[in-house]
Amino acid sequence: MMRGRSLVNRIAASIAALALLMAGHAATAEDGYALWLRYAPLTGSAKERLDQFNPVVVQTGEADPSVKVAEEELRRGLTGLLGHVPASSGGSPIVLACNDGSSGARGHFNVAAHQQANGRSLLAISAADSVGCLYGAFALLRELSLGRDPATVELAQAPAMPLRMLDHWDNPDGTVERGYAGRSIFDWWHLPEELSPRMIDYARANASIGINGVVVNNVNASPLFLTERYLPKLKRLADAWRPYGIRLYISVRFSAPIEVGGLKTADPLAPQVKAWWKAQAGKLYQAIPDFGGFLVKANSEGQPGPQDYHRTHAQGANMLAAALGNRGTVIWRAFVYASSGETDRVKQAYEEFKPLDGKFAPNVILQVKNGPLDFQPREPFHPLFGAMPHTRMMLEAQITREYLGQATGIVYLAPLWKEVLDAPTGHGATVAQVIEPTGMAGVANTGSDRDWTGDQFDQANWYAFGRLAWSPALSSDQIAREWVGQTFSRNPNFVRQLVPMMLSSRQAVVDYMTPLGLAHQMGTGHHYGPAPWVCTLDRPEWNPCYYNRADAEGIGFDRTRSGSDALAQYAPSVAAQWADPRTMDENDLLWFHHLPWSYRTQSGKSLWDELISRYDRGVAAVDSMAREWQTLQPYVDHERFVDVASSLAIQRKEARWWRDASIAYWQSLNHLPLPAGERPPEHSLSYYEALEFPDAPG
Amino acid sequence: MMRGRSLVNRIAASIAALALLMAGHAATAEDGYALWLRYAPLTGSAKERLDQFNPVVVQTGEADPSVKVAEEELRRGLTGLLGHVPASSGGSPIVLACNDGSSGARGHFNVAAHQQANGRSLLAISAADSVGCLYGAFALLRELSLGRDPATVELAQAPAMPLRMLDHWDNPDGTVERGYAGRSIFDWWHLPEELSPRMIDYARANASIGINGVVVNNVNASPLFLTERYLPKLKRLADAWRPYGIRLYISVRFSAPIEVGGLKTADPLAPQVKAWWKAQAGKLYQAIPDFGGFLVKANSEGQPGPQDYHRTHAQGANMLAAALGNRGTVIWRAFVYASSGETDRVKQAYEEFKPLDGKFAPNVILQVKNGPLDFQPREPFHPLFGAMPHTRMMLEAQITREYLGQATGIVYLAPLWKEVLDAPTGHGATVAQVIEPTGMAGVANTGSDRDWTGDQFDQANWYAFGRLAWSPALSSDQIAREWVGQTFSRNPNFVRQLVPMMLSSRQAVVDYMTPLGLAHQMGTGHHYGPAPWVCTLDRPEWNPCYYNRADAEGIGFDRTRSGSDALAQYAPSVAAQWADPRTMDENDLLWFHHLPWSYRTQSGKSLWDELISRYDRGVAAVDSMAREWQTLQPYVDHERFVDVASSLAIQRKEARWWRDASIAYWQSLNHLPLPAGERPPEHSLSYYEALEFPDAPG
Structure with a gap:
């Protein structure tokens, strides 16, 4: 089909005029898989110092699997940082002494440089x-x-609390409740024969930030995890994670004795x-x-529990605690609310559990969400913290952003958790001090997506959760x-610009979604997008209108x-401060107070004008992040630059949508004009009300 | 906590005794993501020849996007094969002439080396x-x-058929019907803002084997794909794939005019x-x-269709064809069966469509599965092939292994497809000849798993499908x-050992699952594992017992x-051959014949003994693959070696399970003893019957 030589000549003649070949590159794409364990080559003076130091990872020859993985990680990390495999002799040795006779919290370590007789460091x-x-090696x-x-270098660290856990809301079929990063990272179907290499990288990432416990399945628990078929699967994972200091826990369904045990009852008092x-x-x-133990969601949102048999939460938890004996722990969730709407939903956990203080077995821990509602962009701390002095209590945080825009844009959650941890309970301790004898659990945001968390910046939340569980004092x-x-x-320029963006990003999402203490205004079911108008769901406390209580006035x-x-559930000093809208932090204003649209806020603006200015501030903050990210292009690889830029484009769209839909709805009630110069909502209220997302993830 | 200097001395003193550092490596893991576009560095004489040739990718400066991606791929590939970026001058130029004035099938190309005046090759x-x-560059x-x-090198190729398509049974929420490799590769939720780099690698892989059409969504179609919200998503994908020669198609739901159009009817004759x-x-x-057009599953398995309005399939298809005009194609599936069990299910498509021959518009194609039932490990070819001379007909194959063990072990499907393509229809043409004027579609086996297909060896099926659609004559x-x-x-040693394993793997799965023409004996719903005893499902043709018709006799x-x-639906010459169990290929024996257990097969054994020997042969073949794979360890990277070995361990377990459960059931009917020396089933029939897999994927 080609006309031979003439074509060749034509081509040959034109070769000289052709531009030079662009350099191809076969280098690994920066897809985020490496997380914070990227170990990119050092440059400048840092590189010079490490080159000069010339680290040699000394192989101790110890058979201990944790020591082995520590050595392996040091070699891997140094290879990356140096840009080549570290020397095997002649440099400064890095040595592990893993039985130094010291006492203190399990997991503590010291890292110190010493001068040797030969003049080299050690x-x-x-x-x-x-x-x-292993923790020391990662540090x-x-x-x-x-x-x-x-x-x-000189480090001396110990974990602030014994339990630093991730809770996975992952189901045996690979779906993830409130998961926005693909399927579950756990491939139950192919276990135990297949162990994905990802399970090791997952353990490395966790160990690097001190996570030492993992609940592998959803609190809305499938009884499958208690069947013979799953035992070898669980064992394979636990064996793989043990060297990394991670204990495996499972969520259990309280009625499993019926479903997989063939019994007629799950009454905790039945022999x-x-x-x-x-x-x-x-x-x-x-x-x-x-084996670590059981996590239990009982008598909440349709889950079975001891109350089905007229037993208390304590009776249910203590029965499981006795089954586990002193080797394992029952972690009992305090997230309960009744199916009748009689009582303010945020009061129900306190009412249910406060009277049980002192009634739980020593190996039972009550796991309490950071706030009394449900992982909102902002909530006051949960009134149970500090209120049950005779009960072991841990904090449950949500790393996955169920109510905070899910996995798009930049929303850095450390400020949210710090706000809670640092809060004085009024019972003589901060929330952090209340939970430090016990621990913290975070609902994981991991999934099968290559970047683990569905969004590059959501990796920071996994990281921050682990770091705060290790040390709540970190900023x-x-x-x-x-x-x-x-x-x-x-x-330094990059860090200087990016870190403030991250720090302000959580306030931004509060501002454009639910400013001034509003809460639970998200779309029904999937919790994606605004739906403040929804008022027809069966249970009153499922309706956004239940929470906003907005009307013409x-x-x-x-x-x-x-x-x-x-408010009465809080310590008197706290309650007193919050009882007066004029003295309290207005960030929680509408959580505690119903106020007229004309209420004069601390800024001097009316509540209506202040509300709008907060929405605007949120939208502007996202615009600003997107703009700033563009200027950071020189510092970031192409693939992640584009990925984050695309994600910020979605966040910009969503911020506008939240502002516009919310304002359109409030205006339909109060008929107030927008302040001068304010952009009206882009669409009518009916447009926003008609939006449907049957394909929403999570 | 460390006791200072004494510890340091202790450590320092022991350093000399420590073993040398093992080499760390930061190289990219071989996780299968690169598929067959791995471009691993050449070695030996092949490397010497390419080094000597010293290829220079000449940049034509053409603005055509396909030419650009061809140049980019050549640079990427050569960089890999050479082990360095190719020279930019001074070597042998590789030049693209993409408008050579030739005629012929779209996509044809020539690749030829020429001697230049300067003595160098071109x-x-x-x-x-x-x-x-682009196809030439990949070739x-x-x-x-x-x-x-x-x-x-000297290549002159042209595609054998114009349409070479992948059908994705992917849903907008990311689930995949009959998907065993994680979630959908299509991230509808974040489109159009985010385009995953995977979408480009997907297009590269497809273009490299000549795939030129992709149906992006499930034939059980969500009407969402016809909403305004999805239009920019579809556009972004189509734009990304266009340079790779891939046209986008969607599956449509026949009742979409009601569901998203707000009409009261979907009657194809309503204006x-x-x-x-x-x-x-x-x-x-x-x-x-x-835009390529619509794929339609109508009036089948509960899907809406023209028959709901007493219109024929032709009336329905032709209405859509008129809507598309001559720019697009309607692909109408022939996979239909009625909800009453009156007629043998395998006869129904022929009965429905044969009378419509000649009634379809020119831009309608009838898509016919390879066999008349449903993608079984082995079926005779579909009787519609060759029987509708006035209808455009394409073949639908299933790359995803719904009924063939899903994504574990090694089951290489090219022999299955070749068996069908090479079959003489008795109407004067082979199946391949019938479909060559039109095309082939394969139900994709891709997913979000890092290795794309859930199993390293299932990549070979994607590859083989594309290659056979390009040229059914390939072996x-x-x-x-x-x-x-x-x-x-x-x-060569590796290839010599591995290729025969692959070639025999499909017969192995037939043997251990459904030997001698048995079909559809798989577990209900998920089609995983054996369930020949199931006989109580609502529709008779959903029951394995409907197909095996086994009893005491x-x-x-x-x-x-x-x-x-x-049999009467086949051409007389074919039907005559198959009518006699003594002359036909016994691979299809029980598909066409009900025979006594004592029937004497061509081997001389009774049917019962022959059946058992086939199960045994299948189990032995898998054992043998697993053993052979162990000997191939020196040739394969660690990660993929372990991955495949684990997968074969599962396949070994499954092969035994199939054999044992099937034999246990047949014995419960015929009470025949096992031939001497035969291993009895490991468990009782009731054990196998009780197995449940609520967590099965797909």
């Missing part, structure tokens, strides 16, 4: 146990990744029920000697700097004495 | 259009990847229905000028060699004149 990582050594790599001088759970625990311990700023430096770039939920009096 | 890729050039890279000498579809097509063409052996060489290793489905007479 870096010693010492700990009382091998997992402490050292973090410092080196951030450009610290290996010759002067056959007790025996069945004891047998289950026995099988689990036989397969997994360090949001410090954690963001660490994450940015390890994950993207150590360039005003807006907000009166939780003072004249209303639901939820 | 490689010319010429074609009538830029997509032909050249394939040859080079397999070690061919660039100085003597408002016609107008609505015309408007939809208009919007699609406006966004996507080369299964040739295609396997190409795939193995590009994907794993060119080592015998087994098999009589489709001769004494039975359902499905």
Whole structure:
């Protein structure tokens, strides 16, 4: 078909005029899979210092699996940071001493540089146990990744709390409740034969931030996890994670004795029920000697529980605790609310659990969400914190952004968690101090997406959760700097610009979604997008209108004495401060107070004008993030630059939608004009009301 | 906590005794993502030849996007094969001439080496259009990847059929019907803002094997794809794929005019229905000028269709064809069966469609599955092939292994498809000849798993489908060699050992699942595992017992004149051959004949003994694959070696399960003893019957 030589000549003649070949590159794409364990080559003086130090990872020859993985990680990390495999002799040794005779919290470590007789340095990582050594290795790599001088490094750390957990709301069929990053990372179907390499990278990431417990399945629990078929699957995972200091837990369904045990009842006081759970625990311990225990969601949102048999939560939890014995823990969730709308929903957990203080077995922990409602962009802290002095209590945070825009844009959650952790309960301790003897759990945001979290910046929330569970005293700023430096770039200009964006991003999402203490205004079911108008769902407390209580006159939920009096569940000093809208932090204003649209806020503006200015501030903040990100292009690889830019484009769209739909609805009630110069909503209220998302994820 | 200097001394003193550092490596994991476009560095004489040739990719400066991606792929591929970026001058130029004035099938190309006046070679890729050039570039890279000498390469190829399509059974919420490789690769939720880089790699993989059409959504179609919200999403994908020669199609729901159009009817003869579809097509063409058309599953398995309005399939298809006009195509599926069990299910498509021959508009294609039932491990070819001379007909194959063990182990499907393509229809043409004027579609096996197909070896099925659609004359052996060489290793010992394993793997799965013409014995719903005993489902033809018709006396489905007479739908020459169990290929024996357990097969054994020997042969074949794979470890990277070994471990388990459960059931009917020395089933029949898989994927 080609006309031979003439064509060749034609082509040959034109070759000289052709432009030079662009350099192809086969390098690995920066797809985010490496997380903060990217170990990008150092540059500049940091590189010079590490080159000069010339680290040698000393192989101890110890058989301990945690020591082995620590050594492996040091070699991997240094290879990345140096840009080549580290020397095997002749440099400064890094040595692990994992049985240094010290006492203290499990997992503590020291890292210190010493001068040897030969003039070379020596870096010693010492700990009382091998997992402490592993934590020390990761901590050292973090410092080196951030450009610290290996010759002067000096770290002495111990975890602030014993339990630092991730809760996965993952189902056996691979779906993830409130998951926005693809399918579950757990491939139950092919376990135990196949263990995805991702399960090891997951453990590395967790160990690097101190996570030491993982609940592998949804709190709306499938009884499958208690069947014979799942036992070897669970065992394979637990075995793979043990070297990384991670214990495996499962969520259990309270009625499992009926569903998979063949019993007629799940009454916690029935002897056959007790025996069945004891047998289950026995099988689990036989397969997994360090099995962590059970997480339980009982008598909440349709889940079965002890109240089905007129037993208390304590009776239910204690029965499971007895089955586990002193080797394992029952983590009992305090997230309950009744199906009748009689009581203000935010009051119900306190009413239910406060009277049970002191009634739980020693190996039961009550797991309390950060706020009394449900993982909103902002909530006041949960009144149970500090209110049950005779009960072990841990905090449940949500890393996955169910109500905060899910997996798009930039929403850095450390400020949200810090706000709660630092809150004085009025019972003589901050929330952090209340939970430090016990722990923190975060609802994971991981999925099968290549970047793990569906969005590059949501990796920062996984990281921040682990770091705060390790040390609630760390600042949001410090954690963001660490994450940015390890994950993207150590360039000081880049860090200086990006970190403030991250720090202000959570207030932005509050502002454009639910400013001034509004809550639960999200679309029904999927919780995506605005739906403040929804008022027809069966259960009153499922309706956004239940929470906004907006009408022609005003807006907000009166939780003072004249209303639901939820305020009374807080310590008197706290309640007193919040009882007066004029003295309280207006960020929580409408959470506690129903106020007229004309109410004069602290800014001097009317409530209506202030509300609109907050929406605008949120929209402007997202616009500003998107603009700033464009200027950061020189510092970021092409693939992640485009990925984040696209994600911010979606967030910009969503911020406008939230503002416009919300304003359109409030205006339909109060008929107030917009302040001068304000942009009216882009569409009519009926347009926003008609939007449907049957394909929403999660 | 560390006791200072004494510890340091202790450590320092022991350093000398420590073993040397193992080499760390930061190299990219071989996770299968690269598919057959891995471009691993050449070695030995192949490397010497390519180094000596010293290819220079000449940048034509043409603005054509397909030419650009061809140049980019050549640079990427050569960089991999050479182990460095190719030279930009001074070597042998590779030039693209993409408008060579030739005629012929769209997509044809020539690749030829020429000697230049200066003594250096020149490689010319010429074609009538830029997509032909892209195909030529991929073909050249394939040859080079397999070690061919660039100085003597000579290729002249043209696609055998115009439509080479993938059908995705992917839903807008990310689930995939019959998907075993994670979620959908299409992220509808974040489109159009976010275009995953995977969408480009997907297009590269498809273009490299000549795929030129993609139906992006499930034939059980969501009407969402016809809403305004999805139009920009579809456009973004079509734009991204256009340079790769891929046209986008969608599956449509016949009742969409009611569901998203607000009409009261979907009657194809109603003027408002016609107008609505015309408007939809208009919007699609406006966004996507080369929009491919609609795939339709109508009046089948509960889907709506023209028969709901007492119209024929032809009336329904022709209405949509008129809406599309001559720019697009309606692909109408022939997979229909009625909800009453009156007629043998395998006869129904023929009975329905044969009378409509000649009644379809010119831009309608009837899409016919390879066999008359439903993608079984083995079926005789579909009797419609060759029986509708006045109708355009294409073949539908299933790449995803719904009924063939899903995504575990090794089951190479090229032999299955070749068996069908090469079958003489008795109407004067083979199946391949019947469909060559039109095309082939394969139900995709892709998903979000890192290796794309859930199993390394299922990549070979995607590859083989594309290669056979390009040229049905290629042998299964040739295609396997190409795939193995590009994907794993060119080592001749490796190829020599692995390719025969692949070639025999499909017969193995037939043998251990449904030997001797048995069909549809799989578990209800998920089609995973054996369930020959199931006989209580609502529709008779959903029951495995409907197909095996086994009892105390015998087994098999009589489709001769004494039975359902499905044989009469075949050409007389074919029917005559198959009517006699003594002359026909026993691979299809029980598909057409009900025979006593004592029937003497061609081997001389009784049917019962022969059946058992086939199960055993299947189990032994899988054992043998697993053993052989172990010996191939030296040739394969660690990650993929372990991955495949784990997958084969599952397949071994499944093969035993199939054999044992099937034999246990047949024995419960015929009470025949096992032949001497035969291993009895591991468990009782009731054990197998009780197995449940609520967590099965797909």
